[in-house]
Amino acid sequence: MSTASAAPVQPPANLPPLAAKLRHWLRLFCSEIRIVYLRPRNIAMLGVLAVAPIFLGIVLRVNAPPPGSGGPSGAGEFIGQVTDNGVFLSLLSIAVLITLVLPLAVAVVAGDSVAGEAGLGTLRTLLTVPVGRTRLLLTKFAMIVVFCFSACVLVAGIGLAVGALLFPVGPVTMLSGDTVSLADGLGRLALIVVYVSCGLACLGAIGLALSTLTQHAIGVMAAVLVIVVVSQILDAVSQVAVIHPYLPTHYWLAFDSLLRTPITWSPIWHGLLSFAVYTVIFVGLALARIRSANVTS
Numbered sequence: 001m002s003t004a005s006a007a008p009v010q011p012p013a014n015l016p017p018l019a020a021k022l023r024h025w026l027r028l029f030c031s032e033i034r035i036v037y038l039r040p041r042n043i044a045m046l047g048v049l050a051v052a053p054i055f056l057g058i059v060l061r062v063n064a065p066p067p068g069s070g071g072p073s074g075a076g077e078f079i080g081q082v083t084d085n086g087v088f089l090s091l092l093s094i095a096v097l098i099t100l101v102l103p104l105a106v107a108v109v110a111g112d113s114v115a116g117e118a119g120l121g122t123l124r125t126l127l128t129v130p131v132g133r134t135r136l137l138l139t140k141f142a143m144i145v146v147f148c149f150s151a152c153v154l155v156a157g158i159g160l161a162v163g164a165l166l167f168p169v170g171p172v173t174m175l176s177g178d179t180v181s182l183a184d185g186l187g188r189l190a191l192i193v194v195y196v197s198c199g200l201a202c203l204g205a206i207g208l209a210l211s212t213l214t215q216h217a218i219g220v221m222a223a224v225l226v227i228v229v230v231s232q233i234l235d236a237v238s239q240v241a242v243i244h245p246y247l248p249t250h251y252w253l254a255f256d257s258l259l260r261t262p263i264t265w266s267p268i269w270h271g272l273l274s275f276a277v278y279t280v281i282f283v284g285l286a287l288a289r290i291r292s293a294n295v296t297s
Protein backbone atom coordinates (compact mmCIF):
# COMPACT_ATOMS: atom_id res chain seq x y z
CA MET A 1 0.00 0.00 0.00
CA SER A 2 1.37 3.39 -0.91
CA THR A 3 2.06 5.72 1.95
CA ALA A 4 0.41 8.56 0.06
CA SER A 5 -2.95 6.85 0.13
CA ALA A 6 -2.63 6.25 3.86
CA ALA A 7 -1.57 9.80 4.82
CA PRO A 8 -4.02 11.48 7.19
CA VAL A 9 -6.15 14.33 5.94
CA GLN A 10 -6.94 17.18 8.28
CA PRO A 11 -10.71 17.77 8.21
CA PRO A 12 -12.11 21.28 8.12
CA ALA A 13 -12.17 22.87 11.54
CA ASN A 14 -15.96 23.29 11.47
CA LEU A 15 -16.57 19.53 11.14
CA PRO A 16 -17.88 17.85 14.33
CA PRO A 17 -15.72 14.99 15.72
CA LEU A 18 -18.10 12.27 14.48
CA ALA A 19 -18.11 13.68 10.95
CA ALA A 20 -14.31 13.97 11.01
CA LYS A 21 -13.97 10.33 12.06
CA LEU A 22 -16.41 9.26 9.36
CA ARG A 23 -14.46 11.26 6.80
CA HIS A 24 -11.21 9.55 7.83
CA TRP A 25 -12.85 6.11 7.76
CA LEU A 26 -14.39 6.67 4.32
CA ARG A 27 -11.02 7.75 2.97
CA LEU A 28 -9.37 4.64 4.41
CA PHE A 29 -12.16 2.41 3.07
CA CYS A 30 -11.97 3.93 -0.42
CA SER A 31 -8.20 3.45 -0.36
CA GLU A 32 -8.65 -0.24 0.50
CA ILE A 33 -11.24 -0.68 -2.26
CA ARG A 34 -8.98 0.94 -4.87
CA ILE A 35 -6.06 -1.27 -3.88
CA VAL A 36 -8.13 -4.46 -4.05
CA TYR A 37 -9.74 -3.75 -7.41
CA LEU A 38 -6.52 -2.47 -9.02
CA ARG A 39 -4.25 -5.30 -7.85
CA PRO A 40 -3.34 -7.39 -10.94
CA ARG A 41 -4.03 -10.82 -9.47
CA ASN A 42 -7.42 -9.69 -8.15
CA ILE A 43 -8.27 -8.38 -11.61
CA ALA A 44 -7.19 -11.75 -13.02
CA MET A 45 -9.47 -13.58 -10.57
CA LEU A 46 -12.41 -11.36 -11.50
CA GLY A 47 -11.63 -12.06 -15.15
CA VAL A 48 -11.83 -15.81 -14.51
CA LEU A 49 -15.15 -15.33 -12.72
CA ALA A 50 -16.45 -13.30 -15.65
CA VAL A 51 -15.37 -15.83 -18.28
CA ALA A 52 -16.72 -18.91 -16.47
CA PRO A 53 -20.46 -18.22 -17.10
CA ILE A 54 -19.71 -17.48 -20.76
CA PHE A 55 -17.85 -20.79 -21.08
CA LEU A 56 -20.66 -22.72 -19.37
CA GLY A 57 -23.28 -21.06 -21.55
CA ILE A 58 -21.45 -21.89 -24.78
CA VAL A 59 -20.86 -25.50 -23.70
CA LEU A 60 -24.53 -25.99 -22.83
CA ARG A 61 -25.64 -24.27 -26.03
CA VAL A 62 -23.49 -26.57 -28.16
CA ASN A 63 -24.23 -29.69 -26.13
CA ALA A 64 -27.72 -28.95 -24.87
CA PRO A 65 -28.88 -31.73 -22.51
CA PRO A 66 -32.51 -32.83 -22.66
CA PRO A 67 -34.82 -31.11 -20.16
CA GLY A 68 -34.86 -32.73 -16.76
CA SER A 69 -31.58 -34.55 -17.25
CA GLY A 70 -29.87 -32.86 -14.29
CA GLY A 71 -28.75 -34.72 -11.20
CA PRO A 72 -30.60 -34.77 -7.91
CA SER A 73 -28.60 -32.08 -6.12
CA GLY A 74 -26.00 -29.34 -6.44
CA ALA A 75 -25.26 -27.93 -9.88
CA GLY A 76 -26.93 -30.92 -11.53
CA GLU A 77 -30.33 -29.57 -10.54
CA PHE A 78 -29.83 -26.60 -12.85
CA ILE A 79 -28.15 -28.14 -15.92
CA GLY A 80 -31.30 -29.56 -17.45
CA GLN A 81 -33.18 -26.30 -16.77
CA VAL A 82 -30.75 -23.94 -18.51
CA THR A 83 -31.87 -24.80 -22.06
CA ASP A 84 -35.49 -24.08 -21.09
CA ASN A 85 -34.75 -20.79 -19.31
CA GLY A 86 -31.53 -18.76 -19.47
CA VAL A 87 -32.04 -17.48 -15.90
CA PHE A 88 -30.77 -20.85 -14.68
CA LEU A 89 -27.36 -20.18 -16.22
CA SER A 90 -26.76 -17.68 -13.41
CA LEU A 91 -27.70 -20.30 -10.83
CA LEU A 92 -25.60 -22.97 -12.51
CA SER A 93 -22.60 -20.63 -12.63
CA ILE A 94 -22.90 -19.83 -8.92
CA ALA A 95 -23.34 -23.50 -8.00
CA VAL A 96 -20.28 -24.53 -10.03
CA LEU A 97 -17.96 -21.69 -9.03
CA ILE A 98 -18.78 -21.77 -5.32
CA THR A 99 -17.07 -25.16 -5.02
CA LEU A 100 -13.59 -23.71 -5.64
CA VAL A 101 -13.18 -20.62 -7.84
CA LEU A 102 -15.22 -18.17 -5.74
CA PRO A 103 -13.51 -19.37 -2.52
CA LEU A 104 -10.14 -18.97 -4.26
CA ALA A 105 -10.95 -15.36 -5.14
CA VAL A 106 -11.96 -14.65 -1.54
CA ALA A 107 -8.84 -16.43 -0.24
CA VAL A 108 -6.62 -14.22 -2.39
CA VAL A 109 -8.18 -11.00 -1.09
CA ALA A 110 -8.36 -12.15 2.54
CA GLY A 111 -4.78 -13.40 2.46
CA ASP A 112 -3.52 -10.04 1.27
CA SER A 113 -5.61 -8.07 3.77
CA VAL A 114 -3.08 -8.14 6.65
CA ALA A 115 -0.40 -10.73 5.80
CA GLY A 116 0.24 -9.15 2.40
CA GLU A 117 0.64 -5.70 3.95
CA ALA A 118 2.94 -7.07 6.66
CA GLY A 119 5.01 -8.97 4.13
CA LEU A 120 5.50 -5.88 2.00
CA GLY A 121 6.32 -3.75 5.04
CA THR A 122 3.46 -1.31 4.39
CA LEU A 123 1.41 -2.35 7.43
CA ARG A 124 3.85 -0.58 9.77
CA THR A 125 3.34 2.67 7.86
CA LEU A 126 -0.42 2.18 7.72
CA LEU A 127 -0.63 1.73 11.47
CA THR A 128 1.01 5.13 11.98
CA VAL A 129 -2.20 6.70 10.64
CA PRO A 130 -4.43 7.65 13.58
CA VAL A 131 -7.28 5.27 12.71
CA GLY A 132 -6.65 2.59 15.34
CA ARG A 133 -6.03 -1.08 14.80
CA THR A 134 -9.65 -2.04 15.45
CA ARG A 135 -10.98 0.40 12.87
CA LEU A 136 -8.31 -0.68 10.39
CA LEU A 137 -9.20 -4.37 10.74
CA LEU A 138 -12.95 -3.75 10.53
CA THR A 139 -12.33 -1.66 7.41
CA LYS A 140 -10.43 -4.52 5.84
CA PHE A 141 -13.26 -6.91 6.66
CA ALA A 142 -15.77 -4.48 5.15
CA MET A 143 -13.60 -4.46 2.02
CA ILE A 144 -13.69 -8.29 1.94
CA VAL A 145 -17.50 -8.25 2.25
CA VAL A 146 -17.77 -5.79 -0.64
CA PHE A 147 -15.50 -7.98 -2.75
CA CYS A 148 -17.57 -11.10 -1.97
CA PHE A 149 -20.77 -9.34 -2.99
CA SER A 150 -19.27 -7.86 -6.16
CA ALA A 151 -17.85 -11.26 -7.18
CA CYS A 152 -21.27 -12.91 -6.80
CA VAL A 153 -22.99 -10.06 -8.67
CA LEU A 154 -20.43 -10.38 -11.47
CA VAL A 155 -21.04 -14.13 -11.86
CA ALA A 156 -24.83 -13.83 -11.64
CA GLY A 157 -25.00 -10.78 -13.91
CA ILE A 158 -22.88 -12.23 -16.70
CA GLY A 159 -24.65 -15.58 -16.35
CA LEU A 160 -28.00 -13.85 -16.73
CA ALA A 161 -26.84 -11.83 -19.75
CA VAL A 162 -25.32 -14.85 -21.50
CA GLY A 163 -28.35 -16.99 -20.61
CA ALA A 164 -30.68 -14.42 -22.13
CA LEU A 165 -28.52 -14.28 -25.25
CA LEU A 166 -28.25 -18.05 -25.82
CA PHE A 167 -31.47 -19.45 -24.37
CA PRO A 168 -35.14 -18.48 -23.98
CA VAL A 169 -36.02 -16.32 -20.98
CA GLY A 170 -39.48 -16.22 -19.44
CA PRO A 171 -41.49 -17.46 -16.46
CA VAL A 172 -39.23 -19.54 -14.21
CA THR A 173 -40.04 -23.15 -13.36
CA MET A 174 -38.98 -23.81 -9.78
CA LEU A 175 -37.23 -26.99 -8.66
CA SER A 176 -40.51 -27.98 -7.01
CA GLY A 177 -42.23 -27.94 -10.42
CA ASP A 178 -44.23 -24.73 -9.92
CA THR A 179 -43.85 -21.78 -12.28
CA VAL A 180 -43.40 -18.18 -11.14
CA SER A 181 -43.15 -14.95 -13.10
CA LEU A 182 -39.83 -13.76 -14.49
CA ALA A 183 -39.83 -10.86 -12.00
CA ASP A 184 -40.31 -13.29 -9.11
CA GLY A 185 -37.54 -15.51 -10.48
CA LEU A 186 -35.14 -12.56 -10.73
CA GLY A 187 -36.06 -11.53 -7.18
CA ARG A 188 -35.14 -14.99 -5.95
CA LEU A 189 -31.88 -14.79 -7.89
CA ALA A 190 -31.09 -11.55 -6.06
CA LEU A 191 -31.75 -13.26 -2.71
CA ILE A 192 -29.44 -16.10 -3.74
CA VAL A 193 -26.67 -13.62 -4.58
CA VAL A 194 -27.00 -12.05 -1.12
CA TYR A 195 -27.07 -15.47 0.58
CA VAL A 196 -23.98 -16.76 -1.24
CA SER A 197 -22.19 -13.47 -0.53
CA CYS A 198 -22.82 -14.01 3.19
CA GLY A 199 -21.33 -17.51 2.95
CA LEU A 200 -18.23 -16.17 1.21
CA ALA A 201 -17.93 -13.32 3.73
CA CYS A 202 -17.84 -15.97 6.46
CA LEU A 203 -14.89 -17.57 4.63
CA GLY A 204 -13.32 -14.13 4.31
CA ALA A 205 -13.52 -13.74 8.09
CA ILE A 206 -11.60 -17.00 8.50
CA GLY A 207 -9.00 -15.79 6.02
CA LEU A 208 -8.73 -12.44 7.80
CA ALA A 209 -8.04 -14.15 11.13
CA LEU A 210 -5.38 -16.37 9.56
CA SER A 211 -3.90 -13.32 7.86
CA THR A 212 -3.08 -11.76 11.23
CA LEU A 213 -0.96 -14.80 12.17
CA THR A 214 1.67 -14.58 9.44
CA GLN A 215 3.43 -12.32 6.95
CA HIS A 216 3.03 -14.84 4.13
CA ALA A 217 -0.15 -14.17 2.15
CA ILE A 218 0.34 -17.26 -0.02
CA GLY A 219 0.25 -19.44 3.08
CA VAL A 220 -3.05 -17.89 4.14
CA MET A 221 -4.55 -18.47 0.69
CA ALA A 222 -3.47 -22.10 0.75
CA ALA A 223 -4.82 -22.60 4.29
CA VAL A 224 -8.22 -21.14 3.35
CA LEU A 225 -8.47 -23.41 0.31
CA VAL A 226 -7.51 -26.44 2.42
CA ILE A 227 -10.29 -25.54 4.87
CA VAL A 228 -12.79 -25.32 2.00
CA VAL A 229 -11.73 -28.61 0.39
CA VAL A 230 -11.59 -30.56 3.67
CA SER A 231 -14.97 -29.16 4.74
CA GLN A 232 -16.55 -30.20 1.44
CA ILE A 233 -15.02 -33.68 1.63
CA LEU A 234 -16.26 -34.19 5.19
CA ASP A 235 -19.67 -32.88 4.18
CA ALA A 236 -19.89 -35.68 1.60
CA VAL A 237 -19.02 -38.45 4.10
CA SER A 238 -22.18 -39.78 5.68
CA GLN A 239 -20.27 -41.48 8.51
CA VAL A 240 -19.51 -38.07 10.04
CA ALA A 241 -22.97 -36.60 9.47
CA VAL A 242 -23.06 -35.45 13.09
CA ILE A 243 -20.52 -32.69 12.33
CA HIS A 244 -22.02 -31.62 8.99
CA PRO A 245 -24.08 -28.68 10.38
CA TYR A 246 -20.92 -27.25 11.94
CA LEU A 247 -18.82 -27.25 8.77
CA PRO A 248 -18.26 -23.79 7.22
CA THR A 249 -19.35 -24.94 3.74
CA HIS A 250 -22.30 -27.13 4.74
CA TYR A 251 -24.98 -24.53 4.01
CA TRP A 252 -23.41 -22.97 0.92
CA LEU A 253 -25.73 -24.80 -1.50
CA ALA A 254 -28.80 -24.40 0.70
CA PHE A 255 -29.85 -21.54 -1.60
CA ASP A 256 -31.77 -24.11 -3.68
CA SER A 257 -34.46 -23.77 -0.99
CA LEU A 258 -35.21 -20.35 -2.49
CA LEU A 259 -36.11 -22.07 -5.76
CA ARG A 260 -39.03 -24.00 -4.36
CA THR A 261 -42.66 -23.04 -3.88
CA PRO A 262 -43.29 -22.34 -1.11
CA ILE A 263 -39.78 -21.30 -0.10
CA THR A 264 -38.25 -23.57 2.54
CA TRP A 265 -36.80 -20.96 4.87
CA SER A 266 -35.38 -23.25 7.56
CA PRO A 267 -32.13 -24.14 5.71
CA ILE A 268 -31.65 -20.47 4.79
CA TRP A 269 -31.96 -19.27 8.39
CA HIS A 270 -29.69 -22.07 9.62
CA GLY A 271 -27.15 -21.13 6.96
CA LEU A 272 -27.21 -17.43 7.84
CA LEU A 273 -26.86 -18.27 11.53
CA SER A 274 -23.88 -20.51 10.77
CA PHE A 275 -22.25 -17.78 8.66
CA ALA A 276 -22.86 -15.20 11.40
CA VAL A 277 -21.36 -17.39 14.13
CA TYR A 278 -18.23 -18.13 12.10
CA THR A 279 -17.90 -14.44 11.22
CA VAL A 280 -18.22 -13.23 14.80
CA ILE A 281 -15.75 -15.83 16.10
CA PHE A 282 -13.03 -15.26 13.51
CA VAL A 283 -13.36 -11.48 13.29
CA GLY A 284 -13.14 -11.50 17.09
CA LEU A 285 -10.00 -13.64 16.93
CA ALA A 286 -8.51 -11.33 14.32
CA LEU A 287 -9.23 -8.30 16.51
CA ALA A 288 -7.66 -9.96 19.56
CA ARG A 289 -4.58 -10.87 17.56
CA ILE A 290 -4.01 -7.51 15.89
CA ARG A 291 -4.52 -5.62 19.17
CA SER A 292 -2.03 -7.69 21.16
CA ALA A 293 0.60 -8.90 18.71
CA ASN A 294 3.37 -7.10 16.90
CA VAL A 295 2.04 -7.75 13.39
CA THR A 296 4.39 -5.20 11.82
CA SER A 297 7.70 -6.90 12.63
